[in-house]
């Protein structure tokens with residue numbers, strides 16, 4: 001009867017309480033409930049079986065029966081303890097399932113209204129393009145190619161080229177080969193300087209440090225390489241001085257000198273970072289993959305959007321989400337996601353856009369163009385903050 005019951009904490013406990021406990025072997029078969037049965041199933045040693053056989057039929061001595069009853073009590077206690085432990089675990093485990101059910105909403109696609117996409121095909125194409133761009137950016141070129149082929153996405157060479165070049169140079173940098181990066185930096189020198197980039201200087205510095213690490217026999221080569229620092233003398237005077245100072249310790253060994261920090265391996269990680277950042281900004285690419293940024297932002301925004309969805313459904317105010325490129329409420333994504341400033345018109349309480357830009361009035365107050373147009377009265381405008389009267393045409397557009 002008990003063996004057929006569903007195994008659970010209750011099963012062991014009730015049978016243990018009833019005092020009819022009998023050992024169960026690994027296959028779950030129950031042995032006989034008698035003391036002899038216990039002995040038979042517990043051991044299969046031939047000598048032990050012979051001894052048990054001799055004991056069969058004879059009454060147990062007082063000591064033996066005391067030991068047996070103590071043993072039985074111990075087993076009973078242990079089983080009870082195991083059963084209650086199991087019950088604890090079982091209830092916690094069953095709670096986990098409920099917690100997952102409660103917190104996991106499988107209906108997340110309903111959060112965004114379909115109206116924000118032009119069409120389903122367009123939506124799919126944008127997603128595929130974002131994935132392909134992400135793969136190119138991460139240097140997974142073959143995976144990106146495969147996806148392009150399988151999704152019949154047409155990615156032209158002009159789009160791929162910058163990623164291919166960046167990856168080739170970055171791979172070389174990871175191998176501590178400065179050649180391709182230096183070549184690239186020299187050919188883009190003017191534009192890098194306009195961006196205030198110190199990439200070329202850092203690459204030359206790393207090459208110089210590598211020569212220093214070669215010891216005294218590389219001294220002449222290092223000195224002649226130092227002429228590459230000449231165009232950067234004004235901007236990086238301090239760093240150049242440090243490098244020249246380190247030459248004094250070349251004979252003693254740079255690693256035992258106050259300049260040992262020059263040999264630090266972190267310079268290589270830094271140059272990869274500098275190169276990625278500066279090359280991306282020169283080529284007009286974002287340093288972080290747009291897909292990663294969107295995904296991370298989505299993870300932050302999703303719970304809020306789910307709540308809004310519930311509220312909208314509850315109050316049946318379906319028209320709230322009417323703007324295509326704007327969420328119905330503002331969601332704080334944290335400093336990490338701050339890319340540029342935004343301006344919300346203090347009059348209309350709307351974020352300004354290209355079609356409704358912020359306008360600075362001659363008194364210094366800023367309002368949106370739509371608000372300005374609404375406030376014009378008889379060809380004159382009265383600032384809503386200070387009562388200065390002015391010509392609406394004097395307002396100037398501000399670009400953040």
Ligand SMILES: [Zn+2]
Nearest residue numbers: 363365383386
């Ligand atoms: Zn004003």
